[in-house]
Amino acid sequence: MRRYQQIASKALKTMTLIKDDTIRRYIPETKWYHRETLFQMLKQYPTIFIKPDKGGGGSGILRIRRVGADFECCSSYSCKTLKKQKLVSWIEKNLVSTKRYIIQQGISLATVGGRPFDLRLLLQKPGSKWELAGMVAKIAAPGRVVTNYCKGGTPCEIKRALLNITKNDQKKMEELILQLHFLGKKISKILNNRFKGLRELGIDVGIDKQHQLWVFEVNTRPQFKMFSKLDNLQMYRRIVRNHRRIV
Secondary structure, three states, X not given: OOOOOOOOOHHHHHHHHOOOHHHHOOOOOEXXXXXXXXXXXXXXXXXXXXXXXXXXXXXXXXXXXXXXXXEEEEOXXXXXXXOHHHHHHHHHHOOOOOOOEEEEEOOOEXXXXXXXXXXXXXXXXXXXXXXXXXXXXXXXXXXXXXXXXHHOOEEEOHHHHHHHHOOOOHHHHHHHHHHHHHHHHHHHHHHHHHOOOOOEEEEEEEEEOOOOEEEEEEEOOOOOHHHHHOOOOHHHHHHHHHHHHHO
């Protein structure tokens, strides 16, 4: 298998993207995890996420949400409400001491059937140009804080999800699709200018309740099995065909 470049650090990719004025507004505020930045972020935002800088599949992500004077603290599988003085010890008990972590502004995601969802853009460069090979919505499993397919997330045809949240507004749905195409094209260009060996990108995009788009993360070795679960397999076949040319 021919190797192509992979960038593991979420912070490195994020810091590369925020240097671009047009993309910066799509990226939630992101900082390195320290106790001081934890409380700064919790003063600014009602919800934050703590993520390992390296690693995928939604593993190791914590969600902290203010509930009055207390905090609702959720790991992948359970939630508990804690007083402020117990917060740091709970967080650091759930962190791996050998890993670095980032804190990211939480976004109140739009929902389908009461479950939050986000979007995956799959970009590939089988030749000299990038192409947006697939787009899919990922609906979180009940009770989960992440939408990842490997954590029980349900793939959904993207237009169906967007029509659901726009109350069947075809024009608004098409505007959002155009924005997603713009994000895919721009992000692939920015990252490929910085990292010349990239050939595949999985861009995770959230959409909030006001229909603002947010770029959460970019994976440089994206999984695409979720596309095989859609009724229409056209995107999946294209992705597999491109992937074979790449690797």
